[in-house]
Amino acid sequence: MLSVAFHTMGLLCSRHQHHDEAEIEENTQAAEIERRIEQESKAEKHIQKLLLLGAGESGKSTLFKQARLRPIKLLFQTGFDEAELRSYISVIHANVYQTIKILHDGSKELAQNEADSSKYVLSLENKDIGEKLSDIGGRLDYPRLTKELAQEIETLWNDAAIQETYSRGNELQIPDSAHYFMENLQRLSDMNYVPTKEDVLYARVRTTGVVEIQFSPVGENKKSGEVYRLFDVGGQRNERRKWIHLFEGVSAVIFCAAISEYDQMLFEDENKNRMLETRELFEWVLKQPCFEKTSFMLFLNKFDIFEEKVLKVPLNVCEWFKDYQPVSSGKQEIEHAYEFVKKKFEEVYFQCTAPTRVDRVFKIYRTTALDQKVVKKTFKLVDETLRRRNLFEAGLL
C-alpha cells in the first residue's frame, strides 16, 4: 500500500513528462489506487466463518465460552453477566452429582469384576451415603447442593475405594473437571454462591446441535471491521452428520484435539480409543472438498492434563503412538512427548493434503482451553494469521 503511495507521489511530483501522456497515466494510476483501496477495505470488512470441530470432549465448547468471556464486542448477544454466571449453578451442581455417581457405580463394578476387589469396596460407614448419592445422581431434577450434601460428597470422595476408582478413571467416563469440583465443594455449596469465570469454564455440558456467536475482535486498530462468526458443534458421532450443513464458505477450521485422551475410550463407543478416533476424524475433515482453501488451526488441547499424565502413563498405550520411546524425565520428557504428538499430527496433515492444497494455511497451537491468558494469546495469533491470509487473497500482499 505504502509502496503504491510513494510511486504515485513520485509520478505526481515528476515534471519531466509530457503533459498529455502524464495526464493519461495519472488517471490510470489514480483509478488503480482507488481500486486497491476499495479491495482492501472490503477484505478488512470481510465476515469470516470459523468452525470449531473435533471429537467429543475435546474442548470446543470451552474455547467457545472463552470467546464469549473475552472483552470483545459481541454482536447481538450479551457476554457473561451475573445472570448468565448464575445460570451455570444448576449445571455445576449437576456435574458434581453426576461425577460422584459415576465414581460410586464405578467402584461397585470394579469390586465385582476385579481380582483384587477389596480395594474398591467402600468402607462400611460410607455405603449408605454412596447409595443415597447414587440415587440422587440418577434423578432428572437435582436438589440444590446444600452444605450437608456437600459434606457427604466430600466424605465419599475421600474414601479410599473412591480414590482407587478415580485412579482408574480412564476406564470410566469421568469428566476432566472431577477433581476441580470435588476440591471446591465447600465454595460451591455456599448459600450465595455465584460461579466464577473459572467455574463456568470447568462446567461440562455435552453440546447437541449447533451454536453460533458473531463477534468483532477489539485490537489496537479499533476501526477494524473484521467480523467473525464462530460455530460450535457437538463432537459425538451422531452429531457429526450435522456438520455438513456448515461446511460452505468457511474461512478457518479450528480443530480441537485433546492430547491427554490417549488412554481413554469414547463416550459413545467404549471399544474405541479417543486418540485414534481423533486421528480418523482429522483425516476426514482434511479431505473434505469444501475445505480446499480453508485455513486449518489445530489446537492440541488439554496440555495441562497431558503434562501430568505423560509422566505416569506411557504414550505407547495408544496404538498410534506405539513407536514412542521416552528419553528422559520431568519437563524435558513432557516437551519430548509433546513434540512427538505434534509431529504425528503434522504427518497426518501432509498425508491427507493433496499437492494442490499445500498452500493452505496450517498452524498448530498448544492450548489449555481453561487458561484464559493462553487462549487470549492464541485467538490473537489466529486473528493475525487470518487477516494476513485475507490480504494475501485480495492480492495485497
Place this chain on the structure above:
Amino acid sequence: MGSCAVDGGCPSDYVAVAISSVSMILLLMRSLLPFLIHKVPHVKGSGFWLSAIQVFASFNLLVSIVVSLRFLKFERRHRWQSCYIWEAWIEGPLGFGLLLSCRIAQAYQLYFIFVKRRLPPIRTFVFLPLILLPWIAAATLIHTRRRLNVRCHMKTLWIIPATCLHAFYVIPLVGYTAAIRHIEFRFHEVKDLWRGILVAAASVAIWVAAYILNEIHEDIAWLQVSSRFVLLITTSVFVLIFFSISSSQPLLSQISLRKREPREVVTMGRALGIPDSGLLLERGPNPLVDPNEALDKLLENKRFRQSFMAFADSCLAGENVHFYEEVHELGKIPLDDPVRRIYMTRYIIQKYIVAGAPMEVNISHQTRQGILCTTDLAHPNLFKDAMHELLQLMTMNLAKDYWSSMFFMELKEEISMRQDGQELEHFEGRNFSPRLSFVENSDDPFHPENASKVSTFDSHDSTLR
C-alpha cells in the same frame, strides 16, 4: 420347429420372453412405488436391502432360464452364454437360492423379534451368505465335475439332488412361518409368507415336471418347446407373487397400499393406530409454560412440544425431541399388546438408536448397548435410560437458549392472545434464535420435503455485508 427347439427362437419362446419382461417391469414398479410416488426417503438397514436383493435375484432367475434354455436365437455362441455360468451359478446361488434365502432371513428376523422378543443375534448380512452356502457348494460341484451337457441339461442322476435342494429350501421357510403364525401382526407379514410358501411349493412342483420333461426328452421337439414355455411362464408368475416388502418394511408396504391419500405422511404411530397425544390447555388462568418447571413435564404439553421441537430443529438438535415424542407414543400402547409395542420399539431403534441411524441420538455406549442387546423388546422401561440422558441433555444444553428465543416469545403471544380471544398475528420474518443466525435447510434430514430458509438479523446483515 425342429431347429428352433434346439437353437431357440420359436414363436412361443418370444411370447414367453415378452411375458417375463412384463412381469419384471411390474415387479420393479411394485418395489419402487412407495419411494417414488409417496417420496418416502431412502431407508437404511437390512429391510431395504432384503427387498432390493429379492428384485435382483428374481431378475437373475428369469434371465438365467432365458439364456440357459435357449429361448433366444443367437448367430453364434458367445463365452458369456456358458451353461455353467447361467445354469449352475446364476440360477442357483444368485437366483432361486438367493430369493428363498431372503425370505428365510425375513422370517428369521420376524421370529426373533416377535417370538423371542429380542433383536436377531446374527446380523442379516452374515446370516444371508451363511444360508446360501449349500447353493454355492452345489454350484461348485456341478461346475468342477462338469455335469451339464452342451444343451445345459443335467445328467438324469443329478436331477434328483438338484430338485431336492430347491424343495429343501421351502422347509425352513415353512418352519419359521409356522412359529410366528399365532402372532397378530398389524401388517400382512404372515399372510405374505404363507402366500410365498404356497406359490414356491406350487412352482417347484410345476418346474420339476417341466424340467424333467425338458431334460429327459431332448429329442422330442414340441415337448422341448412347450416345457420350457411353461417353465418360463411359471417363473415369471412366481417372482411376481413371491415378492413382498411387508415382512421387512411394514410401514412402506402400508404406504404403498394407501393410494387414496398420497399426501399424508404416514408415521409409525398413525399406522399402528396410536391416537394423537398431549394435553392442550386452551382455557384456564394458569400460565401454560413456566420455565421453572421440569422439562419432562413441560414436554407433555403438545403445543409446547411443537414449539420446542421447531426450535430444536432450527439448530439441528431436533432428534432429541422427536425421540421423546415417539417414545411417548410407545408409552401409550398398552402392555398387553406386545405386538404393537414391538413394532414401535423396532421402528424407534432403527430410526434413533442404531449407529448411523438417520436421526441418531446422543446417548452413552452403555445405554445404547442396553437397548440393542435387550432380551425383551416389549419391556416398558426399555428406553428409560436413553430418555433420561436426553432429557438431561436438553435441559442443560437446549432449554436455556429456548427461553430467550423467538419460538418461545411466539408461544407466549399465542397463549395470551388465545386467552384474550384475539386473532393470532402472523410472525413472518422474525424467526430469532440465539443459537443460529442463518440456517439453510435444503438438505435437512428433519424436513426433507421442504427447502425452507430460516434467516435472522436480515436488517443487520445487510449493513455488515
